[in-house]
Amino acid sequence: xxxxxxxxxxxxxxxxxxxxxxxxxxxxxxxxxxxxxxxxxxxxxxxxxxxxxxxxxxxxxxxxxxxxxxxxxxxxxxxxxxxxxxxxxxxxxxxxxxxxxxxxxxxxxxxxxxxxxxxxxxxxxxxxxxxxxxxxxxxxxxxxxxxxxxxxxxxxxxxxxxxxxxxxxxxxxxxxxxxxxxxxxxxxxxxxxxxxxxxxxxxxxxxxxxxxxxxxxxxxxxxxxxxxxxxxxxxxxxxxxxxxxxxxxxxxxxxxxxxxxxxxxxxxxxxxxxxxxxxxxxxxxxxxxxxxxxxxxxxxxxxxxxxxxxxxxxxxxxxxxxxxxxxxxxxxxxxxxxxxxxxxxxxxxxxxxxxxxxxxxxxxxxxxxxxxxxxxxxxxxxxxxxxxxxxxxxxxxxxxxxxxxxxxxxxxxxxxxxxxxxxxxxxxxxxxxxxxxxxxxxxxxxxxxxxxxxxxxxxxxxxxxxxxxxxxxxxxxxxxxxxxxxxxxxxxxxxxxx
Amino acid sequence: xxxxxxxxxxxxxxxxxxxxxxxxxxxxxxxxxxxxxxxxxxxxxxxxxxxxxxxxxxxxxxxxxxxxxxxxxxxxxxxxxxxxxxxxxxxxxxxxxxxxxxxxxxxxxxxxxxxxxxxxxxxxxxxxxxxxxxxxxxxxxxxxxxxxxxxxxxxxxxxxxxxxxxxxxxxxxxxxxxxxxxxxxxxxxxxxxxxxxxxxxxxxxxxxxxxxxxxxxxxxxxxxxxxxxxxxxxxxxxxxxxxxxxxxxxxxxxxxxxxxxxxxxxxxxxxxxxxxxxxxxxxxxxxxxxxxxxxxxxxxxxxxxxxxxxxxxxxxxxxxxxxxxxxx
Numbered sequence: 001x002x003x004x005x006x007x008x009x010x011x012x013x014x015x016x017x018x019x020x021x022x023x024x025x026x027x028x029x030x031x032x033x034x035x036x037x038x039x040x041x042x043x044x045x046x047x048x049x050x051x052x053x054x055x056x057x058x059x060x061x062x063x064x065x066x067x068x069x070x071x072x073x074x075x076x077x078x079x080x081x082x083x084x085x086x087x088x089x090x091x092x093x094x095x096x097x098x099x100x101x102x103x104x105x106x107x108x109x110x111x112x113x114x115x116x117x118x119x120x121x122x123x124x125x126x127x128x129x130x131x132x133x134x135x136x137x138x139x140x141x142x143x144x145x146x147x148x149x150x151x152x153x154x155x156x157x158x159x160x161x162x163x164x165x166x167x168x169x170x171x172x173x174x175x176x177x178x179x180x181x182x183x184x185x186x187x188x189x190x191x192x193x194x195x196x197x198x199x200x201x202x203x204x205x206x207x208x209x210x211x212x213x214x215x216x217x218x219x220x221x222x223x224x225x226x227x228x229x230x231x232x233x234x235x236x237x238x239x240x241x242x243x244x245x246x247x248x249x250x251x252x253x254x255x256x257x258x259x260x261x262x263x264x265x266x267x268x269x270x271x272x273x274x275x276x277x278x279x280x281x282x283x284x285x286x287x288x289x290x291x292x293x294x295x296x297x298x299x300x301x302x303x304x305x306x307x308x309x310x311x312x313x314x315x316x317x318x319x320x321x322x323x324x325x326x327x328x329x330x331x332x333x334x335x336x337x338x339x340x341x342x343x344x345x346x347x348x349x350x351x352x353x354x355x356x357x358x359x360x361x362x363x364x365x366x367x368x369x370x371x372x373x374x375x376x377x378x379x380x381x382x383x384x385x386x387x388x389x390x391x392x393x394x395x396x397x398x399x400x401x402x403x404x405x406x407x408x409x410x411x412x413x414x415x416x417x418x419x420x421x422x423x424x425x426x427x428x429x430x431x432x433x434x435x436x437x438x439x440x441x442x443x444x445x446x447x448x449x450x451x452x453x454x455x456x457x458x459x460x461x462x463x464x465x466x467x468x469x470x471x472x473x474x475x476x477x478x479x480x481x482x483x484x485x486x487x488x489x490x491x492x493x494x495x496x497x498x
Numbered sequence: 499x500x501x502x503x504x505x506x507x508x509x510x511x512x513x514x515x516x517x518x519x520x521x522x523x524x525x526x527x528x529x530x531x532x533x534x535x536x537x538x539x540x541x542x543x544x545x546x547x548x549x550x551x552x553x554x555x556x557x558x559x560x561x562x563x564x565x566x567x568x569x570x571x572x573x574x575x576x577x578x579x580x581x582x583x584x585x586x587x588x589x590x591x592x593x594x595x596x597x598x599x600x601x602x603x604x605x606x607x608x609x610x611x612x613x614x615x616x617x618x619x620x621x622x623x624x625x626x627x628x629x630x631x632x633x634x635x636x637x638x639x640x641x642x643x644x645x646x647x648x649x650x651x652x653x654x655x656x657x658x659x660x661x662x663x664x665x666x667x668x669x670x671x672x673x674x675x676x677x678x679x680x681x682x683x684x685x686x687x688x689x690x691x692x693x694x695x696x697x698x699x700x701x702x703x704x705x706x707x708x709x710x711x712x713x714x715x716x717x718x719x720x721x722x723x724x725x726x727x728x729x730x731x732x733x734x735x736x737x738x739x740x741x742x743x744x745x746x747x748x749x750x751x752x753x754x755x756x757x758x759x760x761x762x763x764x765x766x767x768x769x770x771x772x773x774x775x776x777x778x779x780x781x782x783x784x785x786x787x788x789x790x791x792x793x794x795x796x797x798x799x800x801x802x803x804x805x806x807x808x809x810x811x812x813x814x815x816x817x818x819x820x821x822x823x824x825x826x
Contacts, residue, residue, distance in 0.1 A: 327706070330705030336703060349696050350693075362706045368686070371685065417705065
């Protein structure tokens with residue numbers, strides 16, 4: 001059978017820095033082909049070459065045996081190649097239905113007509129999205145669904161999914177995989193990029209692994225297992241330390257009570273939740289999307305305000321607090337490491353050093369009014385070494401780093417403020433396997449040093465590995481607590497979904 | 499490859515600077531008196547006030563705002579001061595009241611933007627109209643033009659004096675540029691201005707008091723507008739309040755944007771404003787010597803702005819997908 005897309009010896013350079021080196025890749029009709037690798041391995045670059053976003057510097061791209069050269073992504077779309085981007089590319093000010101039909105409108109574009117058609121279409125995909133909603137009102141998962149629906153609607157022959165399941169709930173993931181199987185039966189070829197290896201193993205026909213811009217291996221999925229994939233991705237076997245649970249691990253003892261939350265409420269997102277956090281240990285909070293865990297963390301750290309009436313009580317170090325802005329929380333020693341680093345994590349026009357130094361300035365640790373470049377560079381050197389940030393130098397801009405290194409900078413920004421309580425919200429989202437191990441190490445060291453640490457995660461192995469006690473959040477409140485000894489994936493999931 | 503490397507080091511600031519140099523060379527070759535010391539000084543002097551206002555605009559724009567009320571604040575606060583002197587108030591008291599007026603208005607604008615969360619474009623546009631209307635109705639009685647009182651003493655020197663042969667407006671503008679440079683580059687609050695313009699949400703989480711900082715930006719801009727007003731009034735011995743209805747505020751935005759300060763915030767510095775101001779100064783001076791009509795001058799000015807922006811977007815594409823290395 002002839003491959004639908006074939007890349008031969010493709011090299012792509014950015015300003016002389018190679019992102020891909022002599023990579024071969026082919027995609028058969030009607031197959032699901034997973035593309036795996038650490039962040040910075042070249043997955044996104046490779047898919048963007050297929051989707052016509054980039055031109056390769058060297059090598060050839062063949063479409064059904066003919067050389068292809070796309071000037072712009074729209075050309076690729078015309079030839080039946082659609083890409084579902086990590087960052088959503090929907091128009092926020094249009095409705096769901098208008099987005100799905102964007103570029104395919106009839107001359108007389110009757111809104112009622114497309115709403116009815118879109119409703120039927122979304123139902124056929126099992127996506128519970130209202131077609132008359134504006135995209136700006138949707139949550140991340142629903143946007144992802146609309147994005148997928150649009151690609152399917154355009155009758156694409158090749159669909160490239162870049163981390164499609166990161167924001168979906170288990171239920172929605174189930175529908176998504178059913179959809180992928182249906183598309184496959186209809187002869188659509190699918191390229192699937194994911195950090196969730198189990199998903200890739202379950203759904204793929206073939207798997208290709210990239211490392212440092214080079215092709216490592218392509219083989220049938222049935223010849224892989226998790227350990228083999230991880231070994232190929234990182235060039236060493238991380239599996240033991242990262243994904244399998246160390247049953248001999250002892251939970252850290254309880255220190256003094258640092259934070260106590262009583263009947264905390266905020267609108268519909270946080271309802272009457274109560275829990276405590278202790279020094280010298282890691283408190284894990286597990287919850288699905290929409291369970292109010294991020295909102296709870298943001299109330300504690302002053303990013304959002306709790307209800308004025310019947311909002312409950314937050315006590316930090318024995319003192320009742322009600323922060324209206326994050327500044328007093330930072331002064332008291334509470335820092336929040338955001339789940340969305342691009343939106344609220346770092347300053348993109350600033351260098352690594354400036355980013356880290358800015359948080360020292362904004363804490364009360366630096367009382368001066370004059371900034372000092374030498375102090376900034378010393379600080380940057382100290383923290384990039386401690387957290388092993390890989391960059392050319394501390395003057396590199398954060399936006400140019402890989403996801404893992406960006407996350408390390410965001411964590412360094414939080415830690416320079418010498419907090420007593422650190423809240424990590426999804427600390428390893430969009431971070432490569434190698435960096436995950438390093439970030440976990442950093443988080444463990446903080447708890448060992450006596451800080452109170454909260455880790456919010458929707459990834460069970462992460463919670464099970466890190467936390468000394470596990471709180472499960474559901475529909476805006478903490479519903480159950482497990483000690484690390486009794487916790488199992490099944491018990492936690494049961495508490496989270498019921 | 500070589501070309502790419504060269505292109506990467508070109509930015510709007512450098513392009514505008516090269517354009518200025520090219521214009522100077524062209525005018526020097528074409529116009530016999532262009533390079534005279536007297537002409538060069540009058541060239542810089544003619545844009546000194548514009549440059550000072552540009553510095554105020556710079557601070558606000560760096561924080562992802564814009565201030566359309568600068569010219570109104572400048573005109574009304576200084577005109578009112580001089581009117582008070584005419585009415586018999588002591589000079590310093592009158593000027594202090596004018597400054598308090600400028601700061602008060604700017605403070606209120608800052609409150610509107612930071613606490614009432616009104617977009618700066620609307621807040622400052624409304625304030626501009628309010629200041630002009632209120633000033634003309636209640637503060638400045640009589641004509642549009644308030645002439646400079648004769649008893650202003652040394653303050654007249656700010657507009658008409660010279661320091662080692664250099665007209666004082668140029669010296670004051672240079673001094674203001676230096677002070678703002680120090681503020682933005684070396685102080686904590688200056689760093690906050692950049693941080694807020696870059697990412698407001700991240701600044702907030704970092705523990706920066708975002709709202710007071712926004713108010714401070716507008717207050718600083720108001721102070722600078724008052725200084726610019728004193729320079730104007732003492733140079734021409736009058737303050738014509740009709741200047742509010744001219745397109746001067748667009749010229750202020752022009753020199754800021756032309757120099758390469760990003761309107762999206764966080765990008766730019768004092769150097770950008772100086773470069774932008776010099777280009778406008780050279781252009782206007784050359785065209786005036788060549789006796790080009792005022793309306794034609796405006797056309798040329800706007801074409802130059804478009805040219806600079808087009809060249810910049812060609813050598814530094816903004817498209818995230820193609821222009822940045824980013825997440826490979």
